Amino acid sequence: MRAAVLRNGVVETRTIADPTPGPGQLLVRSLACGICASDLHFMDHPEAGADDDSGMSTYDTDVDIVMGHEYVAEVVDHGPRTERRIPVGTRVSSLPILFTATGVKIIGQNPETPGGFGEYFLLSEPMARVVRSELPAELVSVADAISVGWSAATRAQVTPREVPMVIGCGAIGLSTIGTLKRLGVGPVVAVDFNAARRETARAMGADVLVDPAEVSPYAAWRDVATGSPDGARDLVAAAGLPGSVVFECVGLPGVLDGVIMGAERGTRVFSMGGPPAGEHLHTLTAKRKGINIQFGGGPSPEHWDQAFEAVCDGSYDVTPMVGHSVGLDEVPAALDDARDADGPARIIVVPTR
Amino acid sequence: MRAAVLRNGVVETRTIADPTPGPGQLLVRSLACGICASDLHFMDHPEAGADDDSGMSTYDTDVDIVMGHEYVAEVVDHGPRTERRIPVGTRVSSLPILFTATGVKIIGQNPETPGGFGEYFLLSEPMARVVRSELPAELVSVADAISVGWSAATRAQVTPREVPMVIGCGAIGLSTIGTLKRLGVGPVVAVDFNAARRETARAMGADVLVDPAEVSPYAAWRDVATGSPDGARDLVAAAGLPGSVVFECVGLPGVLDGVIMGAERGTRVFSMGGPPAGEHLHTLTAKRKGINIQFGGGPSPEHWDQAFEAVCDGSYDVTPMVGHSVGLDEVPAALDDARDADGPARIIVVPTR
Numbered sequence: 225m226r227a228a229v230l231r232n233g234v235v236e237t238r239t240i241a242d243p244t245p246g247p248g249q250l251l252v253r254s255l256a257c258g259i260c261a262s263d264l265h266f267m268d269h270p271e272a273g274a275d276d277d278s279g280m281s282t283y284d285t286d287v288d289i290v291m292g293h294e295y296v297a298e299v300v301d302h303g304p305r306t307e308r309r310i311p312v313g314t315r316v317s318s319l320p321i322l323f324t325a326t327g328v329k330i331i332g333q334n335p336e337t338p339g340g341f342g343e344y345f346l347l348s349e350p351m352a353r354v355v356r357s358e359l360p361a362e363l364v365s366v367a368d369a370i371s372v373g374w375s376a377a378t379r380a381q382v383t384p385r386e387v388p389m390v391i392g393c394g395a396i397g398l399s400t401i402g403t404l405k406r407l408g409v410g411p412v413v414a415v416d417f418n419a420a421r422r423e424t425a426r427a428m429g430a431d432v433l434v435d436p437a438e439v440s441p442y443a444a445w446r447d448v449a450t451g452s453p454d455g456a457r458d459l460v461a462a463a464g465l466p467g468s469v470v471f472e473c474v475g476l477p478g479v480l481d482g483v484i485m486g487a488e489r490g491t492r493v494f495s496m497g498g499p500p501a502g503e504h505l506h507t508l509t510a511k512r513k514g515i516n517i518q519f520g521g522g523p524s525p526e527h528w529d530q531a532f533e534a535v536c537d538g539s540y541d542v543t544p545m546v547g548h549s550v551g552l553d554e555v556p557a558a559l560d561d562a563r564d565a566d567g568p569a570r571i572i573v574v575p576t577r
Numbered sequence: 578m579r580a581a582v583l584r585n586g587v588v589e590t591r592t593i594a595d596p597t598p599g600p601g602q603l604l605v606r607s608l609a610c611g612i613c614a615s616d617l618h619f620m621d622h623p624e625a626g627a628d629d630d631s632g633m634s635t636y637d638t639d640v641d642i643v644m645g646h647e648y649v650a651e652v653v654d655h656g657p658r659t660e661r662r663i664p665v666g667t668r669v670s671s672l673p674i675l676f677t678a679t680g681v682k683i684i685g686q687n688p689e690t691p692g693g694f695g696e697y698f699l700l701s702e703p704m705a706r707v708v709r710s711e712l713p714a715e716l717v718s719v720a721d722a723i724s725v726g727w728s729a730a731t732r733a734q735v736t737p738r739e740v741p742m743v744i745g746c747g748a749i750g751l752s753t754i755g756t757l758k759r760l761g762v763g764p765v766v767a768v769d770f771n772a773a774r775r776e777t778a779r780a781m782g783a784d785v786l787v788d789p790a791e792v793s794p795y796a797a798w799r800d801v802a803t804g805s806p807d808g809a810r811d812l813v814a815a816a817g818l819p820g821s822v823v824f825e826c827v828g829l830p831g832v833l834d835g836v837i838m839g840a841e842r843g844t845r846v847f848s849m850g851g852p853p854a855g856e857h858l859h860t861l862t863a864k865r866k867g868i869n870i871q872f873g874g875g876p877s878p879e880h881w882d883q884a885f886e887a888v889c890d891g892s893y894d895v896t897p898m899v900g901h902s903v904g905l906d907e908v909p910a911a912l913d914d915a916r917d918a919d920g921p922a923r924i925i926v927v928p929t930r
Binding site: 480496501503504508511512513514515518519520522 | 853863
C-alpha cells in the first residue's frame with residue numbers, strides 16, 4: 225500500500241506491505257485522518273517514550289511507522305475470529321487502541337499498529353464504531369480530537385459559580401471550549417497569542433478572547449469574574465470571586481508554572497498539554513494557593529463515544545476547526561504546515577485522493 | 578517580657594517589650610506552644626517569602642520576631658473595641674491568624690504578630706476559641722498540627738474502594754493517619770525512613786508500616802491493595818486495583834516527583850509539603866497516568882474547629898505525638914533538636930516554666 229512512512233525522524237510517502245488483520249481485527253481503508261500535534265510530538269521526541277513503561281507506544285527509529293490516529297475508515301475485510309457484525313463497506317472509527325498478541329497498543333504509534341496516514345490499517349472489532357452520519361469523513365475524523373476536550377470539560381463539572389479559562393486554542397483547547405459551551409457553563413475565556421486561533425475560539429463559542437501579548441490572562445479573567453473591567457469589584461470582593469477553572473492546553477514549558485504563579489487561590493487546573501521533559505513548578509506557591517492540578521489522562525471510552533455521537537449527529541459543529549485536505553504525497557509538507565500556529569486546527573489527510 | 582527571639586537567622590532568649598493589644602485584640606499569656614517544622618522553614622528561608630504576595634508573612638532579618646503558632650494561652654487583658662466575651666484567666670487557642678491595621682497576618686511570622694515562644698502575645702477576639710477541656714495545655718496545643726492532616730484527610734473523601742498511603746510520618750503525616758483512621762477508612766499504609774516515626778505512626782493507627790530503605794512504597798502499596806504479598810493478584814487484576822490516594826507529607830525535593838513516577842495510574846495526591854524552591858516534576862508521566870495533585874492550602878476554619886474540639890474532648894488522642902517540654906531558655910536548643918527525625922513529632926515550649 226501507499227503510506228506516509230516515519231523512519232528516523234523523517235516522513236516520506238512510499239509503498240510498503242499491506243497490513244494483515246490478526247484475530248479479532250478488521251482491515252480498513254483510511255478515508256480521512258487528521259494531523260494532530262501529538263503526531264508531531266511523537267516524531268520529534270523518540271526519547272519521550274523512555275519514561276513510559278506501558279508498552280502502548282514504541283518509536284523504533286529503524287523501523288517503518290505509519291502515524292495517524294484521528295481517522296474515519298471503511299471496512300475492507302474481517303480477520304480470523306471476528307464476529308463480522310460490521311459489513312464490508314461500512315464507515316467506522318474508534319478510539320485509537322488496537323488489541324494485539326503483544327498487548328494493547330496505540331494505533332499510529334507502533335511499527336505493528338499503522339495509522340490513518342496510509343491506505344490501509346487495522347482496527348479491533350470490539351472498539352470499532354459505525355459512523356451513523358451523512359457528514360463527510362473529513363468532519364467526522366475530528367471527533368477523536370473533540371473527545372479529549374469533551375472528557376476534560378465534562379470531568380471538570382464546572383459550576384455556575386465558576387468561570388472557566390482555556391489557555392491555548394489548538395484542537396484540544398477548541399474542543400474544550402465547544403464542550404463547555406455545550407454544557408451551558410460560562411462565560412468562557414479563551415487565550416491564545418494567535419489571532420486566527422482566537423477567531424476560531426470565538427466560532428467554537430468562546431465569550432471573551434484574550435491575547436496574552438496585550439493583557440495578562442489572569443487580569444482578564446478577574447475582569448470577567450468581577451463582571452466588568454471597571455466596576456463591581458467591591459461587590460465581588462464582599463461576595464467572593466467566582467471559582468477559577470483553568471484548562472492548560474498548550475504543553476510548552478513554563479505555561480503550567482505560569483498558571484500556578486498567576487491564577488487565583490483555589491484554582492482548579494486541567495493540564496492537558498505537558499512538555500516531554502516535564503518542567504519546574506513552584507510547588508510552594510501552589511501549596512499556599514491550594515491549587516488542584518488534574519493531569520491529562522485522555523478520554524474515557526464513554527466520553528469518546530459521547531463525543532463521537534455528538535459529531536456524527538451534527539449537534540457538535542466542528543467545521544471551524546477543519547482546514548484543507550491533502551493526499552498521501554502531501555503528508556510530509558502538511559506535517560510541516562501543521563507546526564504553524566497560523567494554520568487551521570486540523571489539516572485532514574485523505575489517502576483515497 | 579521574656580521571649581525566644583529570632584533575628585538574623587538566630588534565636589536567642591532575652592527580654593523585649595510586651596505586646597500591646599490593638600482594637601479587637603486580646604493580650605494572652607502563652608501556656609504551651611509546639612515547635613513545628615514550619616518554624617524551622619521560616620527561620621531558615623527568609624527568601625521563601627519573596628514569592629508570596631499575600632503580605633501575611635514577613636521575615637525582616639533586622640527586626641525581632643517571636644515564632645510559635647501552635648499554642649494554648651490564657652486571656653490576660655482585652656484591647657479596645659473588644660466584646661470581652663471571654664473572661665480573663667480563660668484558656669484559649671486559635672487559628673494562627675491576627676487581624677491588624679495593616680491586614681491579616683500569620684501569628685509568629687511577622688515582627689508585629691509575636692507567637693507563643695514568648696510570655697505574651699496577641700489574638701484576634703473573633704478567632705479565639707475557649708479550651709473546653711481538662712487536658713494539659715501541652716496536649717491541646719497539638720490541635721493546630723492535627724487540623725492540617727484533619728483537613729486533608731477529610732477533603733480527600735477516601736472511599737472504601739481506595740487504599741490511602743501516607744508518605745512521611747512527621748506531625749502532618751501522623752495527623753493525617755489519625756484522621757483517616759477516625760474516618761474509618763483504610764488499611765492505611767505509612768512510610769518513613771525513621772523507625773521511631775514508624776512506631777508513632779502505628780500508635781496513631783497506621784495498619785502497614787513501610788521503611789522505604791527496605792522496600793518500594795509503591796510495591797508495598799500494591800501488596801496491601803491486592804490483599805497479600807503472595808496471592809490474589811490475578812483476582813485483583815480482573816476486578817481492578819483499588820484506587821490509590823497518596824498523602825505527601827515530607828516536603829523535600831524529589832518526593833512529589835517520586836510519587837508521580839512510582840504511583841499507580843489515576844492516583845490522587847495530596848501534597849502537604851513542598852520545598853521552598855519548588856521542584857521539577859515529570860508532568861508528561863503525570864499526564865499519561867492521569868494523576869491529580871491537590872496542593873496544600875492549609876485547614877479551613879471549619880476543619881480547624883473540628884480538629885480542635887476533637888482534641889479538647891479527648892476523642893482524638895495526640896499523646897503519641899507529644900515529646901518533652903522546655904522552658905524559654907531552652908528554645909534555641911529545642912529548635913535544633915526538632916530537626917532530628919529521631920525525636921518526637923512535637924517538642925512543647927512552656928514559657929511559664
